[in-house]
Amino acid sequence: MANDDTRPLTLRDVSEASGVSEMTVSRVLRNRGDVSDATRERVLSAAKALGYVPNKIAGALASQRVNLVAVIIPSLRNMVFPEVMSGISSVLEETDLQPVVGVTDYLPEKEERVLYEMLSWRPSGVIIAGLEHTDASRAMLKASGIPVVEIMDVDGTPIDAMVGISHRRAGRKMAQAIMKAGYERIGFLGTKMPLDHRARKRFEGFTEALAKGGIEIADQEFYSGGSALAKGREMTETMLEREPDLDFLYFSNDMIAAGALLALLEKGVEIPEQIGLAGFNGVELLDGLPRKLATMDACRTEIGVKAAEIIAERVNNPDAETPKVIELTPKISYGDTLRR
Amino acid sequence: MANDDTRPLTLRDVSEASGVSEMTVSRVLRNRGDVSDATRERVLSAAKALGYVPNKIAGALASQRVNLVAVIIPSLRNMVFPEVMSGISSVLEETDLQPVVGVTDYLPEKEERVLYEMLSWRPSGVIIAGLEHTDASRAMLKASGIPVVEIMDVDGTPIDAMVGISHRRAGRKMAQAIMKAGYERIGFLGTKMPLDHRARKRFEGFTEALAKGGIEIADQEFYSGGSALAKGREMTETMLEREPDLDFLYFSNDMIAAGALLALLEKGVEIPEQIGLAGFNGVELLDGLPRKLATMDACRTEIGVKAAEIIAERVNNPDAETPKVIELTPKISYGDTLRR
DNA sequence: TTGAAAGCGCTAACAT
């Protein structure tokens, strides 16, 4: 090992150790072009013996190609996003692209900073949650010249392409199912997140459809922080104390709905006869609950898959005609907490 | 805009637009060296007007500095890791370092691939879960010449530094608490994950301490895949059918323990008198359950914080004397499912 | 306070 132990190894070291030109070493390491088996062997064994790890920074600069896809999401703590990530990874693993995650904490300014950081690495594409961004963020995305897919939501206009569900429509659909089942005194319980545009749109769609059916939300309650399960309990108790004659509770996510379910069952409330419940997301957790919760699947994995497919296609063939809008259709699942 | 719309902007474009040398533009953009206020203004406004985003690839190559910290973890779907990430981010946000996540799915070969990919970007440090790695991975880490912190576990020898808890000790501690409470017929329920070394070590510590108290595990059951809550239910039912006189169930994670709790409460089993329960992790979810589950806190956020602090310190000052081993002490929490 | 030259470690393009 000629390496002096402070300087990282370079192609040149492998070249010298194997007696082959840097260029040929480079070709072997990238499986490019024609290289004789003998040379290939010598190079590979030299590289391995030295413990050479290529320098992608130099490679990227020289080739003007970076195999990274920036994925920008609000949070990792909400199980929704890891599931979207799975969808993305499952597609990118078939290519030589790699996802790199940035987290915004639902803050537009942080999104802007994270985006700037990521774009400065010149990724091959961007997948970003939501359609609402600062002007500066939109400008950067437009100017980047790379494929951009906005995900989760299709209620708006994409910068480039979008894949998701209509949260407005989802809210309306649930409202219609609830009204059809004959519930009339409906409470809404959700997160206190003015910046969670998708939750807001669901709420808007929900109230709009109720209004069309001549019903107004009877009560609402919001929380922030803490264990969602515990908050679901608390909020439900608070609300039912205030409005004891509610016959349906609609939650902005399944976790708080699950807390409510546990609380109501303990109290001996008849579900779904006396009070019906519905959440949103279709989290797998729900399978273990005493009753199957009514919810609506947000197509999380599929969103990731479709978004990654668009990026992969466009990276392969920059002139490819990829879809600009993919609207997926969330399925309502009645479970045991919403009368049919 | 002189940009021809296919070529990304470079320093040169900003230089031309502002009539200042590339070098001075570079200095302004990095707040380095002395630049007159007038020049600074001209440069900044030109950069902004053009929508210039610096090319970190070129910058990193020239400066031999990359402000990235590779974080390599088994999964994002287990809430443990997002929490560790929070700890890491909270520290790195105070510095100019940025975490980049790689996921291994508990597969040593995938860990090796991910590590290779990440090291080829020449990050400033590595935080990696666990102490068990392939020989090639260890070799790469050793040869990388950058600070490496192995996290979650301290039962072993670190390559460089480690921050975590002793899972063996955690298993022993729980066994002792269970025996002290007088339980004697104990079942174990966990994940079928030969590659989850930490779960394995907890199990080993657990059985070892029981043996010392003259008790042998009465039954065990493992699962893989599916909803952990549902699996907890199923496994509990299966096991109690097989061994109806068990008086304690120890679970390798809180989620399956929660499923068991729900199942047993429905059956009218007296908890913790008739059967006691304990999980592992202290997930926040638990706060909303009908009973507070006995568990043990894995110090997730703190592990992330300490690991990131070591990296940050070493990046600042390569000769800094940072701790090689930080063992955190998990607290046992008795909740309502383990007699005192 | 500013600029010019050299080069980071690779790869594209063109030899041979």
Next chain:
DNA sequence: ATGTTAGCGCTTTCAA
């Protein structure tokens, strides 16, 4: 099948 040359877009270093 292999080698040579000339950069990629920045920053370091040195000069003015």
